[in-house]
Amino acid sequence: MGWPVSAAVERSGATPERALAAFASGFHEIPDAVLHEGRRALVNIFATAFTGCREQPVEAMLRAGMRFSSGVACTLIGRSERVDLPLAASINTAGANIFDFDDTHEATIIHPAAAVYSGLFAHAELHGATGRDVLKSFVLGCEVECRVGNAVSPYHYAHGWHITSTCGIFGAAAASGRLIGLTDEQMIDAFSCAAAQSSGMVETLGTGAKSVSMGGAARNGYISAQLAAEGCGGSARPLSAPRGYLNVYGKDPVAERLTDALGQTWEFAANTYKPYPVGVVLNPVLEGILDLREAEGLRLEQVARIELSGHPLLQQRTDRPLAATGRETQVSAQHAIAIALLTGQAGLDEFSDAAAHRTIAAGRPDVQFDDDSGREVASVRLVVHLVDGRTLTREIAQAAGSRGRPLSDAQIEAKFVAAAERADFAGDMRGLLDALWSIDDAADAGDIIRMAGH
Amino acid sequence: MGWPVSAAVERSGATPERALAAFASGFHEIPDAVLHEGRRALVNIFATAFTGCREQPVEAMLRAGMRFSSGVACTLIGRSERVDLPLAASINTAGANIFDFDDTHEATIIHPAAAVYSGLFAHAELHGATGRDVLKSFVLGCEVECRVGNAVSPYHYAHGWHITSTCGIFGAAAASGRLIGLTDEQMIDAFSCAAAQSSGMVETLGTGAKSVSMGGAARNGYISAQLAAEGCGGSARPLSAPRGYLNVYGKDPVAERLTDALGQTWEFAANTYKPYPVGVVLNPVLEGILDLREAEGLRLEQVARIELSGHPLLQQRTDRPLAATGRETQVSAQHAIAIALLTGQAGLDEFSDAAAHRTIAAGRPDVQFDDDSGREVASVRLVVHLVDGRTLTREIAQAAGSRGRPLSDAQIEAKFVAAAERADFAGDMRGLLDALWSIDDAADAGDIIRMAGH
Numbered sequence A, B: 001m002g003w004p005v006s007a008a009v010e011r012s013g014a015t016p017e018r019a020l021a022a023f024a025s026g027f028h029e030i031p032d033a034v035l036h037e038g039r040r041a042l043v044n045i046f047a048t049a050f051t052g053c054r055e056q057p058v059e060a061m062l063r064a065g066m067r068f069s070s071g072v073a074c075t076l077i078g079r080s081e082r083v084d085l086p087l088a089a090s091i092n093t094a095g096a097n098i099f100d101f102d103d104t105h106e107a108t109i110i111h112p113a114a115a116v117y118s119g120l121f122a123h124a125e126l127h128g129a130t131g132r133d134v135l136k137s138f139v140l141g142c143e144v145e146c147r148v149g150n151a152v153s154p155y156h157y158a159h160g161w162h163i164t165s166t167c168g169i170f171g172a173a174a175a176s177g178r179l180i181g182l183t184d185e186q187m188i189d190a191f192s193c194a195a196a197q198s199s200g201m202v203e204t205l206g207t208g209a210k211s212v213s214m215g216g217a218a219r220n221g222y223i224s225a226q227l228a229a230e231g232c233g234g235s236a237r238p239l240s241a242p243r244g245y246l247n248v249y250g251k252d253p254v255a256e257r258l259t260d261a262l263g264q265t266w267e268f269a270a271n272t273y274k275p276y277p278v279g280v281v282l283n284p285v286l287e288g289i290l291d292l293r294e295a296e297g298l299r300l301e302q303v304a305r306i307e308l309s310g311h312p313l314l315q316q317r318t319d320r321p322l323a324a325t326g327r328e329t330q331v332s333a334q335h336a337i338a339i340a341l342l343t344g345q346a347g348l349d350e351f352s353d354a355a356a357h358r359t360i361a362a363g364r365p366d367v368q369f370d371d372d373s374g375r376e377v378a379s380v381r382l383v384v385h386l387v388d389g390r391t392l393t394r395e396i397a398q399a400a401g402s403r404g405r406p407l408s409d410a411q412i413e414a415k416f417v418a419a420a421e422r423a424d425f426a427g428d429m430r431g432l433l434d435a436l437w438s439i440d441d442a443a444d445a446g447d448i449i450r451m452a453g454h
Helices: A007-012 A016-026 A032-052 A056-066 A085-097 A113-127 A131-152 A155-159 A168-180 A184-195 A208-229 A245-249 A280-296 A312-318 A333-343 A353-362 A409-422 A429-437 A446-451 B007-012 B016-026 B032-052 B056-066 B085-097 B113-127 B131-152 B155-159 B168-179 B184-195 B208-229 B245-249 B280-296 B312-318 B333-343 B353-362 B409-422 B429-437 B446-451
Strands: A303-310 A366-371 A380-386 A391-396 B303-310 B366-371 B380-386 B391-396
Touching: A016 A131, A016 A168, A016 A184, A032 A085, A032 A113, A032 A131, A032 A409, A032 A429, A056 A085, A056 A208, A056 B208, A085 A113, A085 A208, A113 A131, A113 A168, A113 A208, A113 A446, A131 A155, A131 A168, A131 A245, A168 A184, A168 A208, A184 A208, A184 B208, A208 B056, A208 B184, A208 B208, A280 A303, A280 A312, A280 A333, A280 A380, A280 A391, A303 A312, A303 A333, A312 A333, A312 A366, A333 A353, A333 A366, A409 A429, A429 A446, B016 B131, B016 B168, B016 B184, B032 B085, B032 B113, B032 B131, B032 B409, B032 B429, B056 B085, B056 B208, B085 B113, B085 B208, B113 B131, B113 B168, B113 B208, B113 B446, B131 B155, B131 B168, B131 B245, B168 B184, B168 B208, B184 B208, B280 B303, B280 B312, B280 B333, B280 B380, B280 B391, B303 B312, B303 B333, B312 B333, B312 B366, B333 B353, B333 B366, B409 B429, B429 B446
Parallel strands: A303 A366, B303 B366
Antiparallel strands: A303 A380, A380 A391, B303 B380, B380 B391
């Protein structure tokens, strides 16, 4: 029971969900810096949508869903098919999250943008919406999502919930609800419908079923807003009641985190973007290795063994000398180091089945992990022992892409360009990028996502 | 960790989900008595689908969903609209469960049929399926659902999960998966996709959001089977893994209950059907009161006060002298007794807003509860003190509709007739009933549900 609601509070209705609903539906004073984080997140999520748009789970979801698609109005990013709004929301979200290469809210490990952006753009395609409205709705939806995540963290994710799916549906409901103009009361109903549909399990990570729950978060979040608009009611306190969302999906939740300094401090302002498609703890390792290759001319065949002093999670997650598939290599330090030394790259092609075979054939380095719980996950010390007896050392205090050293706009843009090229995007890439950066000026945000289809 | 999986078991793949998948997809020796329970459950669920088919949450779900309905092939029970398969599955399930007047598996309090039947009939309408195949798929789906419920009970429901939604999706996935011919491997994938989408909260009971999660269980269970058929994979152990469904949605789950004597004992054989649309603890009270009215001529104005000796839940759930709405009267002993004495009836019309106003105006009896934890919930002793000083007594050892005294086929049929008439069903009611009782003979089960539309 994280929220002590007195009888007086209950009568007056001054509940955290009411405050959150009013914020989502009616807050207007979003600081420019937060709005700009929204633009960065949009460029990043369109980039990762390109990366996943032809992966197997997306193909399966599309084949199963196409039979029941009522229309051809909405774009699938990087694809030529056009489908109805709920299916487009589902697919564009699933694809964008498939490699976990999308954005990260470090406090919760939520990837905020994926569940939220797709319904907004699909709605704009169908009904029209200004870029400014879509951007504000997107930012507020992500903020709601992160705050729900904060309130149930750390238990929720640790217990086995796929927090990006489970909390994403609230972000999608809030964002879509704002865009379609829900009242505060209706927004609480939308939260109820979202709570009744929240799902997603850590157990399914790395499989198609994870993408299914991600697609569901986007689709069902959007539908929750529509249901609320149609008068479908719910609990008055879907989040904070004794049997509300926080207590059922959390343990010792902190409901105050839903509303603490709401509109003054922004969780979404701390959003981060990955430079490499790997488990976050491998970011500093790759940065150090790529620097050693570039600056010192280090090559794989020179390496005798490598010592990594890092956060204990580095060893727990990435000590996988035998990783055999692309998906496994994304959490293998041995593969990551080998492929970076072989190619000087650390993009999606370097974490594919073919890349796994390549480093198995070429040989992976002997890696020794030295757990140092005093370190941040974004930090590592590398000591490379060469076959000629020399040692090379790199200290990465804070890897690029972490909160303390965020990717620049230019770096996010480069990620976008690489992703679009890899997806053989034949459209106007520069035009699409410019449209995303200047989304505030778009008379119809639907025009932007239309540019992203094939 | 309810299921101690040894390394050998993991290698051989002899997991409970594998056994359950093989059972769902390939078991053929269903005893006649269990198949007949299936027919009874179908007659009952069509009855309750009539009761809910025009309620507000259904109307909202239909308006929101119709915008994205791709076709007009599938029937909505008791309605004239025709919609696509997923929407029909969703609506026919939501409506059938709206008053909790559908069937009950007493061990878990799951209402088994609602999430399972709708996708099967909608699929038959679209693609054709023999009545025998639909009946077997229905029974096996309900069995899977109840066993998943057993494995996470009693914690799951007590903690706040709406078990009919959360476990219903597994029943829908299993039943649909069997009907479309999934392999055992694909059935495990369908379980994974179902686990990734399982949701529903006790907090939303009595609101539209409950119907949303019920509709989702039916829709998403069906879609899970289709996704598995399209190659969308999942965890090898979506239920029994350390972070699988049982441990995430349960606490100290008993995985053995998934498979104990599978195919030999049947949870579904213990399915029950309510005679009255009230909280189950009020069943014996109504039975006693209606008998006193009939046999002794008891009338409301004669009653001074009433003593009820019953299971403690009777007082906890139904001591509501001030119930003001139809939904509240369904759990008010004071209203239930008053309306039964006024009308000699205890159907849906007796638990409406209008009926609430009627008993408020007429006066409700003074009811005194005597908790007796030795009693079953299906049992009560009534002592009615009359204004003339006499007392009348009734002892109900086991109310009609409980597991020990199940409704007869004729009683379930009478419930169906009352429900269809109340819904102003203009179709061939007798023909529909006969078709359900003789579903085994139907060359196409789609013909049966087509009879149920307006």
